[in-house]
Amino acid sequence: MKLEVGYIDIKGIRFGDYNAVEDGILIVNPEPLLEPVLEDPLIKSAHFEIATPGESIRITPVKDVIEPRVKVEGGGGVFPGMVSKVDTVGSGKTHVLRGMAVVTAGPIVGFQEGIIDMTGIGADYTPFSKLHNLVLVMEPVEDFKQHEYEAAARLAGLRTAAAIGELARELVPDETVVYETPTIAETFKEEWKDLPRVGYVMMLQSQGLLHDTYVYGVDAKRTLSTLISATEVMDGAIVSGNCVSACDKNTTYHHQNNPVIHDLLAVHGKKINFVGTIITNENVYLDDKIRSSDWTSKMARYLSLDAAIITQEGFGNPDTDLIMNCTKLEKQGIKTVIITDEYAGQDGKSQSLADADELANAVVTGGNANEVVVLPPLDRVIGTLDYVDTVAGGHAGSLRPDGSIEAELQIITGSTNEMGFNRMSAR
Amino acid sequence: MIIGELWRLTPGGEQETLHTSKFQIVTNNPMVAEALGERCHIVFLEHGSDRDVIETVRDLVHRHHRVLTAPLAGSVKPWETPYRSVMVSVSKGTAIDATSLELVEFALMVIGQSRERLETTKPSIDRDFQTVDLSLIESALPSVEAIGRI
Numbered sequence: 414m415k416l417e418v419g420y421i422d423i424k425g426i427r428f429g430d431y432n433a434v435e436d437g438i439l440i441v442n443p444e445p446l447l448e449p450v451l452e453d454p455l456i457k458s459a460h461f462e463i464a465t466p467g468e469s470i471r472i473t474p475v476k477d478v479i480e481p482r483v484k485v486e487g488g489g490g491v492f493p494g495m496v497s498k499v500d501t502v503g504s505g506k507t508h509v510l511r512g513m514a515v516v517t518a519g520p521i522v523g524f525q526e527g528i529i530d531m532t533g534i535g536a537d538y539t540p541f542s543k544l545h546n547l548v549l550v551m552e553p554v555e556d557f558k559q560h561e562y563e564a565a566a567r568l569a570g571l572r573t574a575a576a577i578g579e580l581a582r583e584l585v586p587d588e589t590v591v592y593e594t595p596t597i598a599e600t601f602k603e604e605w606k607d608l609p610r611v612g613y614v615m616m617l618q619s620q621g622l623l624h625d626t627y628v629y630g631v632d633a634k635r636t637l638s639t640l641i642s643a644t645e646v647m648d649g650a651i652v653s654g655n656c657v658s659a660c661d662k663n664t665t666y667h668h669q670n671n672p673v674i675h676d677l678l679a680v681h682g683k684k685i686n687f688v689g690t691i692i693t694n695e696n697v698y699l700d701d702k703i704r705s706s707d708w709t710s711k712m713a714r715y716l717s718l719d720a721a722i723i724t725q726e727g728f729g730n731p732d733t734d735l736i737m738n739c740t741k742l743e744k745q746g747i748k749t750v751i752i753t754d755e756y757a758g759q760d761g762k763s764q765s766l767a768d769a770d771e772l773a774n775a776v777v778t779g780g781n782a783n784e785v786v787v788l789p790p791l792d793r794v795i796g797t798l799d800y801v802d803t804v805a806g807g808h809a810g811s812l813r814p815d816g817s818i819e820a821e822l823q824i825i826t827g828s829t830n831e832m833g834f835n836r837m838s839a840r
Numbered sequence: 841m842i843i844g845e846l847w848r849l850t851p852g853g854e855q856e857t858l859h860t861s862k863f864q865i866v867t868n869n870p871m872v873a874e875a876l877g878e879r880c881h882i883v884f885l886e887h888g889s890d891r892d893v894i895e896t897v898r899d900l901v902h903r904h905h906r907v908l909t910a911p912l913a914g915s916v917k918p919w920e921t922p923y924r925s926v927m928v929s930v931s932k933g934t935a936i937d938a939t940s941l942e943l944v945e946f947a948l949m950v951i952g953q954s955r956e957r958l959e960t961t962k963p964s965i966d967r968d969f970q971t972v973d974l975s976l977i978e979s980a981l982p983s984v985e986a987i988g989r990i
Contacts (some may be wrong), residue, residue: 522968557973621979623972634979657972697909697942698927698980729912729950733943763953767912768946 415593416644417506419485419586423513426463428544434580435633437587439513446576447505448733450549450654450797455565458555462795464516468531469792472548474800475527475826476517476656477570478541478666480508481578482649485760492649492739494630494801495568496575499722503594503645508581514544514666515577517570518796519551521563522623527826528788535788538828538836541666548795549573563623567654570832571665592678594642597716600688608686612718613643613673614709614738617653618726625654626663628692634701638693639707643674655726660782660823661754661831669835672834673722688716693738695731713742720748725831728756728782732767743772745801754779754829759821779830780837782823790816863908863984865977866896867925871970872977877982881930890924891951897926898944905926905934907940911947913973922966924975927980 429440487505490497536542617626619634626633651668681687693709755765801812864881868888889935
């Protein structure tokens with residue numbers, strides 16, 4: 414598949430009485446954008462706020478982060494099966510509003526989490542502090558059912574991002590990059606025959622309420638492992654329905670900008686032969702875990718891979734899937750590198766993962782989510798601080814009287830991302 | 841306290857099967873006991889800790905039952921949620937299932953690590969933790985009910 418991605422750089426967002434992108438500035442007229450959001454009977458209120466890099470702003474609790482994109486040419490539309498009708502994406506031309514995101518915020522469950530600080534030490538830990546954020550703050554009606562409201566909030570964010578993306582349809586991109594993925598037959602061509610055949614195994618969180626991922630609108634827990642083109646992922650074929658574990662959840666933005674995919678494509682045909690991407694789920698039921706990891710290893714072998722990179726989402730139960738995927742590939746002679754994060758205790762001395770195997774001997778870490786950080790008080794809060802004491806990584810007393818927060822890194826959205834899309838590294 | 845029995849004796853002295861499901865759930869979550877009590881046998885550890893749940897599961901594993909769902913929670917960390925539900929086979933094998941034992945022992949180790957952490961639970965969010973724990977175990981139901989035997 415061949416996808417031409419045109420990047421339009423966004424340098425600012427402001428409110429106005431019409432919706433447009435002019436000279437790199439997104440002008441937002443809230444009313445027409447909020448109208449479809451408020452049509453949902455589960456959403457009591459919704460409004461937009463703007464957060465600019467460097468401003469003294471704390472956004473919390475964050476549900477999802479989404480990059481506005483629009484299909485300009487080629488089949489389908491963005492977020493197929495969710496916002497656009499089900500149709501294969503990943504070919505043709507897509508425009509991206511780069512440097513901004515639609516951030517959905519507001520309460521869903523009492524221990525929900527996710528902080529994006531736009532300045533200070535907290536900002537250093539999240540990649541989203543570097544974006545111009547249009548924050549969609551929503552509030553549910555009383556007596557809502559969480560799974561129904563999660564769907565409403567998820568769709569509201571995706572629809573808003575699609576509507577904003579639509580503004581870029583006629584624009585001239587600041588930069589255009591062509592991404593191309595080969596067919597299986599092409600991967601065997603003569604000039605690549607000496608390059609290692611590398612695949613990407615992308616694990617998708619799929620454990621029920623607040624833990625789900627959708628592929629072309631299908632709940633990932635109801636699928637077997639399968640193949641997907643890297644360019645389909647760029648067009649929003651995979652979206653997040655995950656609300657928990659801020660530090661290591663893969664938001665929709667992470668999927669759209671998956672760094673493993675981008676880095677593998679960058680060296681494809683030069684250092685490696687990037688053969689394909691396998692998506693697999695992280696289910697609760699043990700036989701599902703065994704079946705999905707069996708299927709992943711079968712496909713890796715079918716693709717004649719020499720090596721694979723495996724990325725994860727979440728902690729605990731998914732560590733079992735991670736180790737199953739890793740060991741089953743290794744036992745077939747396929748070398749693996751896993752990207753994960755660690756819960757090694759505040760002192761870093763505890764075992765990092767909830768599962769382990771000696772075959773998992775090449776690990777890239779996104780950082781220790783238990784590391785304690787003190788976030789300074791900021792001038793303005795978008796959303797509410799009501800949940801800071803109860804979110805993952807926070808604890809009773811996390812929110813101090815002066816507005817500062819002492820908590821573990823896991824409270825920060827994207828801080829220890831397991832695709833490697835984060836700020837922490839060890840080189 | 842245990843809600844639900846696998847069978848009971850009728851006044852006539854006959855054994856009456858109450859649950860024909862192939863799985864049972866060990867839980868300390870009252871919402872799971874209430875929502876799924878009609879569907880399967882529930883070993884309900886009222887006021888039990890997550891450790892009590894896993895240790896009860898371990899006892900069942902030693903009696904040759906198989907663990908059917910991963911004993912650790914999903915992205916909700918062990919030190920955040922007090923609730924845990926694990927699905928276990930009703931039938932017994934002829935020996936201890938090694939995978940099941942490995943999983944519960946690992947889960948106990950992880951929970952052991954979490955004991956040193958600060959308490960994060962507030963009564964006001966108790967119901968939300970129950971809801972998510974119920975959802976996690978409910979997500980396994982289509983898979984477990986799709987097959988005729990375990």
